[in-house]
Amino acid sequence: MRFIKRDWNDKPAILTKQSTLDALTTLVSLPETTIKDSIYRGTYKNEQNLTKSSVIDKLNIYYHHKCAYCETLSTPEVEHYRPKRSVEEETSHRGYYWLSYEWSNLLPACHDCNKRGSKGTRFPINGDRVFMPPFNENGTIDFSKFKVDTEVLLNERPYLLHPEIDNPTKFLSFERDYKNDGIAICGIDIEGERGNKTIEICQLNREPLKIARGKLIDNIVLTINLCLKMLDLGEIGNIKKGLIELFKIEKEKSIDITQEHILFRTLIITNEEIFEQIILSKLELSQQSIVSEAFKAYKNGDL
Ligand SMILES: [Zn+2]
The missing domain is CATH 1.10.340 (Endonuclease III; domain 1)
Incomplete structure (x- = not known):
């Protein structure tokens, strides 16, 4: 994992469409509504009639076709940093459904990092879990608090590092793995052990x-x-x-x-x-x- 500077205002067109905003408004008022992968992937057909993703196209500009977690060149999947439908560590949680189409919550991840058994729906935290979307006092949705660096979300104190918020050099290092003569990645932050937890969540070893x-x-x-x-x-x-x-x-x-x-x-x-x-x-x-x-x-x- 390396630190990435992504412009959170440079959104794929699909995520700024009125129809996406309408779908999100419906999702927030009725959380059981289907989350549309055609939106968060930005599915389209290219000239060869192959199915492509405009969201991955845009993420690839910033991540250079590499997985956000393991830095391997891959055909990335759209990964929800905060899982959209359920949270493995919190069975009563409905998932962060309101962040399904939130640009800063979408990362490119290879299948091996993203699959169940690796990141999957995991999102362990050390702070206060957020269960509901943010609302204004008048009951309307507060879209200004959707970004991953919003105070209420940071207060969850996630263990999983976000490559656009947390500088990985403060959390991760490497050492020889004498068992197979390979190189293991290891956590170096003492207090939160976010490095080691991230390694364990994404199976980076x-x-x-x-x-x-x-x-x-x-x-x-x-x-x-x-x-x-x-x-x-x-x-x-x-x-x-x-x-x-x-x-x-x-x-x-x-x-x-x-x-x-x-x-x-x-x-x-x-x-x-x-x-x-x-x-x-x-x-x-x-x-x-x-x-x-x-x-x-x-x-x-x-x-
Ligand atoms: Zn990966």
Whole structure:
């Protein structure tokens, strides 16, 4: 998961239509009304007569075709951050039906993160659960309180991180998973344990994700080894220069937001502790000190 800046006013046309507003008004007054997936998906047929989603089209602009939770390239589904029809942790809850068509409540998620057994209808909180839509004093719907960063919704204190509100770097880090030589994601916030809970809700340590992160590391380690081998006969200053160039290339890759696992790539190349724990520990002892020195020099901007 990485932090995303999405313009909550830049809504797909379907969500601003009068007919959507009418459907929402009906839904709020009669919660048992069917929630229309044709609205929250913005279903349409393209030139090849294939069914497409204008909501996913718009989300893809901000998320670059990646899942909001696991950062894997996928054909995303429209995920309701606050579930629309029921809440697994609160059996008497009817779901946040009034947020079914709320742009800031819609995220792109891959099937594996979104399915039952993963996120599904889960939404555990540590605060006061909201059961009803917000109304004005005169009894009309208060649409101004639908956004996910509205005070009453934030007061629910959700465990699940929202990639447009909560900066994942404050909650998530990575460590070696020695069981399968992959890389596990782990929570680092102490008080709320929102990091670990998010990992558990979305199953972010499922095997294919750990292995995919591990492969990224294997490639970096392989390049470091090649670099050391090629420069073996050279003098030590040149070896360091070569390694620094290599780290610069990795840094470039980590800011290419169209790539998968950007949070992981960024932390590897910017956080000394993570670099040491994950990259250095995979190198032979005799190589570790020169690579560590080169990484420190790269961090300090020395050439
Ligand atoms: Zn996912």
